[in-house]
Amino acid sequence: MTHEELEEAVPLYAIGALERSERQAIEAHLLSGCAACHAALKDYQTVASLLPFGLTPATPPNTLKAKIMMAPPPIPGATEPEQAASKSSLEPGEWMNHLFPPIAPARSLPLRLAMGFAAVLIIAGGGYLAWLSYTQTTERSGEIQQLHAAVQQETARVAALQSELQQKDQTIGTLKSEMDQRVTEVTELRDQLLQREAELDDAHTLLTQRDTSQQRLARQNEEFAGLFKNPSSKVVSLAGSDMAKSAGAFILYDPATKKAWLYAYNLPALPSGKVYQLWAIDDKPMSAGIFGLDTGQKARMLIKNLAEFSRMKKFAVTVEPDGGRPEPTGAIYLIGQI
Amino acid sequence: MEAASRQAASTIEPKLLARVAKGDQQAFGQLYDQSSSLLFTLAYRILSDRDEAAELLQEVYLEVWRKIAKYDVGRGSPIAWLVTLTRSRAIDRLRARASRGHHLVADSFDHPLVSHTPDVSQNPYEAREDTELRQMMAKAILELPLPQQQAIEMAFYQGLTHTEIAAKLNQPLGTVKTRIKLAMSKLRASLQHTLPPGETL
Numbered sequence: 001m002t003h004e005e006l007e008e009a010v011p012l013y014a015i016g017a018l019e020r021s022e023r024q025a026i027e028a029h030l031l032s033g034c035a036a037c038h039a040a041l042k043d044y045q046t047v048a049s050l051l052p053f054g055l056t057p058a059t060p061p062n063t064l065k066a067k068i069m070m071a072p073p074p075i076p077g078a079t080e081p082e083q084a085a086s087k088s089s090l091e092p093g094e095w096m097n098h099l100f101p102p103i104a105p106a107r108s109l110p111l112r113l114a115m116g117f118a119a120v121l122i123i124a125g126g127g128y129l130a131w132l133s134y135t136q137t138t139e140r141s142g143e144i145q146q147l148h149a150a151v152q153q154e155t156a157r158v159a160a161l162q163s164e165l166q167q168k169d170q171t172i173g174t175l176k177s178e179m180d181q182r183v184t185e186v187t188e189l190r191d192q193l194l195q196r197e198a199e200l201d202d203a204h205t206l207l208t209q210r211d212t213s214q215q216r217l218a219r220q221n222e223e224f225a226g227l228f229k230n231p232s233s234k235v236v237s238l239a240g241s242d243m244a245k246s247a248g249a250f251i252l253y254d255p256a257t258k259k260a261w262l263y264a265y266n267l268p269a270l271p272s273g274k275v276y277q278l279w280a281i282d283d284k285p286m287s288a289g290i291f292g293l294d295t296g297q298k299a300r301m302l303i304k305n306l307a308e309f310s311r312m313k314k315f316a317v318t319v320e321p322d323g324g325r326p327e328p329t330g331a332i333y334l335i336g337q338i
Numbered sequence: 339m340e341a342a343s344r345q346a347a348s349t350i351e352p353k354l355l356a357r358v359a360k361g362d363q364q365a366f367g368q369l370y371d372q373s374s375s376l377l378f379t380l381a382y383r384i385l386s387d388r389d390e391a392a393e394l395l396q397e398v399y400l401e402v403w404r405k406i407a408k409y410d411v412g413r414g415s416p417i418a419w420l421v422t423l424t425r426s427r428a429i430d431r432l433r434a435r436a437s438r439g440h441h442l443v444a445d446s447f448d449h450p451l452v453s454h455t456p457d458v459s460q461n462p463y464e465a466r467e468d469t470e471l472r473q474m475m476a477k478a479i480l481e482l483p484l485p486q487q488q489a490i491e492m493a494f495y496q497g498l499t500h501t502e503i504a505a506k507l508n509q510p511l512g513t514v515k516t517r518i519k520l521a522m523s524k525l526r527a528s529l530q531h532t533l534p535p536g537e538t539l
Contacts, residue, residue, distance in 0.1 A: 011522035012515060016429070017493035017500045042414075047525045049418035050532070051494055052380040052425075053348070053468065054475035060378035064392050065370055068399045069363070 001025050003034070010037055014044030024135060031128050220302065224261050227252040236315055238336035244268050249299075249317065249334050253309050260288075260303040267297050267333065270319065276333070277324045280306065281314040288315075290324040313338060346465035347376040350416040359406045370399065373417065376468070377424045384428040384495050394431060398424050429497030471532065478528035486521035489514055 001009075001022075006029045012018050013026045030037060227233050233252050240247035249264035262278055270276065275292060276299065279285035286308075291301040317334035350372050357365035377398065381391035401423065409419060479487060492503045504514040 008515075008519065011519050011526075012493075012500060015490065015493045015518060015522060016425075016497065017503070017518055019499050019501055043526050044522055045414065045422075046418055047522060047529055048494060049415075049421040050348075050471065050475055050529060051479075051490070052376055052383070052421055053471045054479050055379045055383050057375055057472075058379045058382045058388075058391075060374050060395060061388070061392050064378075064395060065367070065374065068370060068396055069367060 001029075003029075006034075007037055007040065010040045011044045014041055015048045024131075028128060028131060031124060031131070033124075220300070223259070223302070224252075224263075224300075227254050227259075227261055230254055230256075232256065234309070234338075236336050236338050238264070238315055238317065238334040240266070241332050241335055243331050244333045247334060249336075251303075251315060251336075253306060255309070258305055258309070260306045260309065262289075262291070262299070262301040262303065264291075264299040264317065264334065265297065267293060267299060267317075269293065269297065273322050274319050274330075275322055275324060276317050277320040277328070277330075278303070279316045279318065279328055280308070280312045281316060282308065282311050285316065285328050287324055287326065290320070345372045346467035346471075347373050347417050348467050348471050349465070350420075352416055355406055355409055355416050358402075359409070366403070369402070373420050376417070377420060380421060380424050381428050384425065384432060384497075390431070391428075394424070394428055398427055401427070425494070432497055474529065474532065478525050481528065482521050482524060486517045486524075489517040490521045490525075493518060 006026060009018060009022060009026055013023060018026065026037075030041070233254050236251040236253070238249040238251070244267060247264065247266040247268070249262060249267075251260055251262050253260040264276075267276065270293060275290040277290045278288040278301065280288045288303050288306060289301055291299050293299050314335065314337050316328070316332050316336075318328045318332050319330040320328070321330075345368070350369065354365055354369055354372075358369055374395065378391055378395055381394045381398075382388060385391050385394065398420075402420070409416075414422075479490075482490070488507075489503060492498045492506070493500070498506065500511060500514050500518065503509075504511045507514065
């Protein structure tokens with residue numbers, strides 16, 4: 001700052017409107033002993049201190065004086081420790097300290113005065129240098145602190161980003177393992193599905209087979225019932241012989257289809273290697289089929305083509321070796337006439 | 339008490355401060371009587387709160403007790419020292435309040451530098467010297483253009499720097515600086531004959 005600029009800044013300094021750096025520059029200039037600026041500042045400072053006289057007076061509370069007077073009186077000569085550095089605003093009287101150095105008490109002793117003056121100069125000069133270096137050091141350390149703070153901030157940010165990255169990695173890992181698990185599960189499910197499909201095929205086949213046998217049974221039942229209902233059907237009863245007294249049977253014959261049904265009951269169980277054989281007898285016996293026993297000593301047999309029924313006189317059932325015989329060889333168990 | 343309160347704030351004797359410095363309670367009481375009204379007016383003007391202004395005055399007088407030994411008559415008039423101390427402490431409070439998020443002060447012209455219908459009557463509790471000074475100051479301030487009054491008011495009573503004032507008023511910094519300089523220069527001229535003799539340029 002030039003002297004002109006400093007001089008221009010004096011009224012702003014007096015009213016407290018300068019920024020800290022400008023204030024320090026002015027104070028340094030005043031320390032250098034500029035008489036013109038000293039005089040201007042004293043006037044402006046007086047003007048500033050008179051400003052409150054322009055305000056509408058306010059009266060302090062009546063109790064205030066008592067409160068203040070109760071404060072303990074100071075020990076004469078005791079001074080407060082300096083706190084200027086901690087205050088945010090300019091210490092009152094700072095300008096006064098710069099402006100008006102205390103009047104030396106020993107005016108009558110020129111040597112002491114001169115020494116005193118020299119000491120004041122040395123102290124002032126030293127103070128100025130100290131102030132300059134202090135200002136620079138303060139600025140530098142301020143910059144260093146700022147940089148340090150910036151570095152710390154950046155470090156914190158990097159750390160934050162790193163931890164975020166780690167978190168993301170962890171999430172990805174978790175998701176990957178989850179996906180692997182899902183893939184395994186899908187594979188297992190596919191295998192299970194294939195197995196189920198195979199089982200279903202088996203079941204379907206079984207069902208078809210069962211259907212077939214059941215259908216056959218149902219058809220037989222139907223045919224049997226049809227024969228009963230048909231009015232043109234003919235019936236022949238067979239009675240048990242001495243071999244099987246409680247046994248009996250009947251034959252239903254449908255002339256239209258030439259089919260006949262044998263239904264036998266209470267027949268004795270067959271020894272192994274033996275079957276029952278039905279004989280239709282005209283002049284001589286003709287085989288009409290062989291059959292075994294269902295549960296409950298019952299038997300049913302369909303004779304598909306019995307063309308010569310009307311000619312037949314008798315029907316008989318004998319026990320014959322497996323596969324039957326062309327002519328009866330065993331004992332008669334059932335016999336009946338038309 | 340009556341006689342003491344009639345003594346002017348503007349005419350506090352440096353000798354009185356010297357007595358206070360020696361621990362003279364009576365002198366301290368007199369110093370209070372002469373200065374408290376002006377200092378309270380100032381504190382109340384800055385803080386806009388009577389209780390806080392009273393609290394501040396307690397602190398200021400305590401500081402006067404403690405620091406008075408350092409006061410040197412050659413460094414300025416007693417009232418200038420007291421006003422500067424009080425303003426500085428009040429602005430400190432204002433800034434502390436602002437940093438706590440409270441509003442600073444109401445709009446500057448809610449509390450103008452002077453009443454636009456100045457009370458020029460003789461206050462029975464005010465010394466004649468102070469009344470004269472008050473009237474003179476009010477006249478000098480009212481002669482300033484409003485923008486200059488505003489700049490002075492924002493700097494002195496709101497504790498704002500020229501940069502802060504410029505930002506607040508949305509005016510160029512140079513304009514604000516010029517307003518303050520012009521205002522101070524005019525006030526100095528208006529008050530020329532009240533300034534300490536021999537010290538003026």
